[in-house]
Amino acid sequence: TAVVIALLPAAGFGIYNFGPRALAVMAVTIASTVLTELLFGWLWKKKITISDMSAVVTGLLLALNLPVSIPLWMAALGGVFAILVVKMLFGGLGQNFMNPALGARCFLLISYTSIMCNFNTDAYSGATPLAQLKAGENVDILKMVIGKTAGTIGETSMIAIVIGACFLILLGVIDLRVPGTYIVTFIVFLCLFGGRGFDPAFISAHLAGGGLMLGAFFMATDYVTRPITIKGQYVYGIILGVLTGLFRLFGGSAEGVSYAIIISNLLVPLIERVTLPKPFGKGGEK
Secondary structure (H helix, E strand, C coil): CHHHHHHHHHHHHHHHCHHHHHHHHHHHHHHHHHHHHCCCCCCCCCCCCHHHHHHHHHHHHHHHCCCCCCCCHHHHHHHHHHHHHHHHHHHHCCCCCCHHHHHHHHHHHHHHHHHHHCCCCCCCCCCCCHHHHHCCCCCCCHHHHHHCCCCCCCCCCCHHHHHHHHHHHHHCCCCCCHHHHHHHHHHHHCCCHHHCCCCCCHHHHHHHCCCCCHHHHHHHCCCCCCCCCHHHHHHHHHHHHHHHHHHHCCCCCCCCHHHHHHHHHHHHHHHHHHHHHCCCCCCCCC
């Protein structure tokens, strides 16, 4: 419930920025995730778990990672994939090997690339600020921070995302180990390999653009898919920062957060094996 409340500023701004169509996408993805979990539990005679709100969180996060122009049937397909394939077929809540919302987003990106990369709306046309930045063009950083730019429904407003993140931090739901390490590592990577040294404007644009803030605070911090060890969480954050930097600076796309988080999710078992403290006493170190 706390995560849903924390996502409301980003969701609300998305509706304000893109209009009622954004609300329709959110309604469809949430309905598809909740109904898929309900039907799976009923058909396979599993315990119905929709009351824990995890399906609602997945549906809302998926919507915030989609362009507002996406066909509603495709948004629904993403919701079904997130719950059925990424979550339920691997054991349900607590057993998924990657973030379900991002797994669904990447599935849609691979399957329907042109539609998922189309951010043209009545209010905005042309490339996203990150794509403009990658092409060497100037961007309006203030608009990026506020969120009056093209992009996915929930990623545009850095202010709205940070407000929600602060709410979760104050409640103790998340801490700064993963997102802090992620962001600092990404900044260092930009300074070393971005070709501009320590350029505050360049760094600010990268932090405010794309899904970095949304991914860092709301998806990389997912209890199920992040390492359980403290050292592992720092390693995880470093890997996230490096991968995001590689994808953004040297990849074909201007974005890279979704793939960075999913790849890092897959590395979590290895990270935990390396960073798990060795036991003392019988059978352990002496």
